[in-house]
Amino acid sequence: MKVLVINCGSSSLKYQLIDSETEEALATGLCERIGIDGRLVYQPAGCDKIKTDLAMPTHNEAIQFVLDALTNADNGVIKSLDEVGAIGHRIVHGGEKFTKSVVITDEVIAAIEECNDLAPLHNPANLIGVRTCQKLMPGKPNVAVFDTAFHQTMPAKAFTYGLPYEYYEKYAVRRYGFHGTSHDFVSHRAAEIVGKPYEDLKIIVAHLGNGASISAIKDGKCQDTSMGLTPLEGLVMGTRSGDIDPSIMEFIAKKENLDIAGIMNVLNKQSGVQGISQLSSDFRDLEEGANAGNDKAQLAMEVFAYRVAKYIGSYVAALNGVDVIAFTAGIGENAPTIRKMVLGYLGYLGISVNEEENGKRGDELLISTADSKVKVYVIPTNEELAICRATVALV
Ligand code: ADP
Numbered sequence: 001m002k003v004l005v006i007n008c009g010s011s012s013l014k015y016q017l018i019d020s021e022t023e024e025a026l027a028t029g030l031c032e033r034i035g036i037d038g039r040l041v042y043q044p045a046g047c048d049k050i051k052t053d054l055a056m057p058t059h060n061e062a063i064q065f066v067l068d069a070l071t072n073a074d075n076g077v078i079k080s081l082d083e084v085g086a087i088g089h090r091i092v093h094g095g096e097k098f099t100k101s102v103v104i105t106d107e108v109i110a111a112i113e114e115c116n117d118l119a120p121l122h123n124p125a126n127l128i129g130v131r132t133c134q135k136l137m138p139g140k141p142n143v144a145v146f147d148t149a150f151h152q153t154m155p156a157k158a159f160t161y162g163l164p165y166e167y168y169e170k171y172a173v174r175r176y177g178f179h180g181t182s183h184d185f186v187s188h189r190a191a192e193i194v195g196k197p198y199e200d201l202k203i204i205v206a207h208l209g210n211g212a213s214i215s216a217i218k219d220g221k222c223q224d225t226s227m228g229l230t231p232l233e234g235l236v237m238g239t240r241s242g243d244i245d246p247s248i249m250e251f252i253a254k255k256e257n258l259d260i261a262g263i264m265n266v267l268n269k270q271s272g273v274q275g276i277s278q279l280s281s282d283f284r285d286l287e288e289g290a291n292a293g294n295d296k297a298q299l300a301m302e303v304f305a306y307r308v309a310k311y312i313g314s315y316v317a318a319l320n321g322v323d324v325i326a327f328t329a330g331i332g333e334n335a336p337t338i339r340k341m342v343l344g345y346l347g348y349l350g351i352s353v354n355e356e357e358n359g360k361r362g363d364e365l366l367i368s369t370a371d372s373k374v375k376v377y378v379i380p381t382n383e384e385l386a387i388c389r390a391t392v393a394l395v
Pocket of ligand 1: 208209210211212238281282283284329330331334335
């Protein structure tokens with residue numbers, strides 16, 4: 001079956017058409033600047049990217065252009081939309097309602113809408129993608145795959161905040177976690193590579209991208225993860241602060257004369273390694289800066305790696321041990337320096353790093369030595385493929 005995977009944001013939309021039998025992407029791309037002017041990026045497998053400026057006042061035009069590109073006589077990859085068997089949608093927040101992927105019905109849409117409060121920037125945009133696909137491809141099954149679902153197995157002791165309990169009862173304020181599709185995909189792949197049943201392994205996944213989170217898996221279930229009610233909690237990220245003393249918010253609000261929106265903007269967009277380095281949120285720039293003697297760039301990398309190591313250490317305590325650690329996402333897959341810095345803190349676990357393997361990029365790698373007590377891997381994530389698989393399983 002061919003599955004169209006859609007990740008719809010408020011002004012952009014990423015898509016892939018995947019053949020579920022070969023698990024190859026037939027075409028990938030994105031629509032940018034929806035509602036502003038509009039640009040379609042379309043890349044059939046093995047070909048160059050084609051960028052076209054096209055007016056996209058709404059998501060309707062954007063998705064229509066994607067469908068036109070996929071079926072175009074010159075460089076399309078399918079003859080007609082009849083070949084598309086189903087559409088898989090990334091939905092950011094499923095609250096406590098969704099513990100796994102589901103086929104989308106009117107009731108499901110209403111239940112996702114009830115979670116809008118928890119992700120006001122993402123869920124409504126995700127649903128626009130769903131509704132537009134329903135309209136443009138009537139009769140085709142649509143499946144919702146949630147970022148939060150994988151973490152719904154966390155026990156109450158892990159998801160409950162030290163806040164008045166009524167906030168949980170009244171407003172569902174608790175830890176949810178994100179990047180669930182990636183943590184799910186990478187942890188299952190880790191068990192496959194190790195060749196042991198998933199249920200028998202203690203696995204820690206470090207998804208280190210621009211947004212970054214860590215998860216701890218035991219007995220085949222996610223036991224804890226570093227993001228919380230929103231993706232702001234946990235690690236120091238590209239531009240997000242991660243964990244801070246909450247009192248800093250009041251302190252800085254007074255000093256800088258900021259309201260809550262202003263403070264949230266600082267914590268989400270001007271903090272993290274970007275804020276510390278005052279150079280960039282991108283680790284390629286930070287490494288280059290650090291190598292050229294930029295102390296703040298060096299400090300940003302150290303703060304980042306130290307926080308990752310602290311989280312891994314705390315999850316080893318939570319799981320009472322660890323068998324496998326897996327690095328994934330942009331930094332996890334491509335930044336050997338950061339992996340080395342993180343693993344440098346974990347010698348007490350009996351981890352020993354194979355420097356030569358760690359120096360490589362991109363592919364699946366075992367980066368611990370044969371005698372290391374914990375197996376450490378680099379496993380490229382593939383959230384689109386995970387969404388494709390979940391979609392096929394349901395339809
Ligand atoms: P997201 O999906 O959250 O936007 P990604 O997983 O794509 O993030 O990761 C993007 C980040 O990965 C970049 O901001 C950069 O910091 C890092 N990155 C990508 N390639 C490299 C590289 N070759 N070396 C170091 N860091 C890299």
